Amino acid sequence: xxxxxxxxPLTSRQKDTNMDKTGMSEKDIFSTVLVHCLLIIIxxxxxxxxxxxxxxxxxxLEAMTNNIYSAFAAVVVLxxxxxxxxxxxxxxxxxxxxxxxxxKED
Amino acid sequence: MASTENPIYGPFFGVMGAxxxxxxxxxxAAYGTAKSGTGIAAMSVMRPELIMKSIIPVVMAxxxxxxxxxxxxxxxxxxxxxxxxxxxxxxxxHLGAGLAVGLxxxxxxxxxxxxxxxxxRGTAQQPRLFVGMILILIFAEVLGLYGLIVAIYLYxxx
Numbered sequence: 392x393x394x395x396x397x398x399x400p401l402t403s404r405q406k407d408t409n410m411d412k413t414g415m416s417e418k419d420i421f422s423t424v425l426v427h428c429l430l431i432i433i434x435x436x437x438x439x440x441x442x443x444x445x446x447x448x449x450x451x452l453e454a455m456t457n458n459i460y461s462a463f464a465a466v467v468v469l470x471x472x473x474x475x476x477x478x479x480x481x482x483x484x485x486x487x488x489x490x491x492x493x494x495k496e497d
Numbered sequence: 498m499a500s501t502e503n504p505i506y507g508p509f510f511g512v513m514g515a516x517x518x519x520x521x522x523x524x525x526a527a528y529g530t531a532k533s534g535t536g537i538a539a540m541s542v543m544r545p546e547l548i549m550k551s552i553i554p555v556v557m558a559x560x561x562x563x564x565x566x567x568x569x570x571x572x573x574x575x576x577x578x579x580x581x582x583x584x585x586x587x588x589x590x591h592l593g594a595g596l597a598v599g600l601x602x603x604x605x606x607x608x609x610x611x612x613x614x615x616x617x618r619g620t621a622q623q624p625r626l627f628v629g630m631i632l633i634l635i636f637a638e639v640l641g642l643y644g645l646i647v648a649i650y651l652y653x654x655x
Contacts, residue, residue, distance in 0.1 A: 420549055431556055435563055439570070458574060459649060462567050466645065469563060476556060477631060480549045 423483075427476040434472050439465040503579040510588030514595030515572040518648070521599030522565025522641070525606020529558030533613025540621040547620065550627060554613025557638050561602045561609070564645045568598040571652055594648040601644020608637035 442461035446452055452460070499505040533554035541548055572591045577583040616630030 424549055424552055428552075428556065428559075432559065432563075435567075439567065455575070455653065458571050459653060462571060462649060465567060466564075466642075469560060473556065473560060477553060480553060481627070481631075483549070 431472045435465040435469040438468040499579045503582060503584050505579055507579050507583050507585040507588040508576055511576050511591035514591035515569045517599045518565045518595035519569040522602030523562050525603035526558045526562035529606040529610035530555050532610030533617060536614035536617040540617050544621045551617040554609055554634055557634050558606055558609045561606050561641045564598055564641050565602050568594060568648045590651050590654050594651040598644040598648035602641045605637050605641035609634060612637055
């Protein structure tokens with residue numbers, strides 16, 4: 392492969408990153424990642440404290456049991472949020488067409 | 498009044514447990530974030546469209562810190578003064594729980610950092626590596642989860 396044909400896909404790649412065929416612009420990607428990261432950080436903490444007060448007042452459990460249920464709930468919510476993010480990242484990011492071919496020729 | 502059952506130094510161990518749970522897991526998470534962050538920065542120069550996929554190691558390193566936070570909050574919530582019946586045994590249990598989640602988190606963070614760095618750079622060249630990278634990251638992450646489970650188990654002992 393000549394140096395010419397290496398630089399040509401590079402420039403078209405740069406154009407593609409701003410608006411490729413699924414319409415994920417720079418702003419879309421940023422907002423998606425931001426929302427998911429905030430969800431992953433905030434949701435377990437919120438779950439812990441909401442469960443802590445909700446179960447405690449609702450069921451009248453002992454403080455220790457209450458804490459442990461809340462901790463497990465927080466960890467489960469955390470993993471659901473993480474799995475959601477990985478699913479989104481796996482399915483909604485597209486590779487640039489022709490990149491695999493470019494790799495093989497290198 | 499502090500007694501032989503509830504000595505004055507009992508809460509020291511509990512406090513150290515709460516602190517070490519947070520400190521060590523934050524160390525692991527920071528290393529994981531920094532190491533995989535350098536990989537992401539190097540990779541994104543050529544393949545900026547893969548940013549969203551390559552953020553995953555950073556997110557997983559952040560989760561390690563949340564494990565430490567959970568255990569730390571649990572321990573801190575049950576700390577008492579020796580006069581209120583905080584025994585030395587409880588202090589030892591809390592220290593053990595804190596060290597379990599803290600050092601497991603440190604190990605998991607190291608693993609996530611190294612795997613994330615190499616995995617992200619590799620994914621830029623061969624996109625099929627992504628599934629493998631996620632699997633390895635999950636196995637690294639699970640090490641921290643084991644620490645969390647043992648810590649909560651220790652915490653529930655009376």
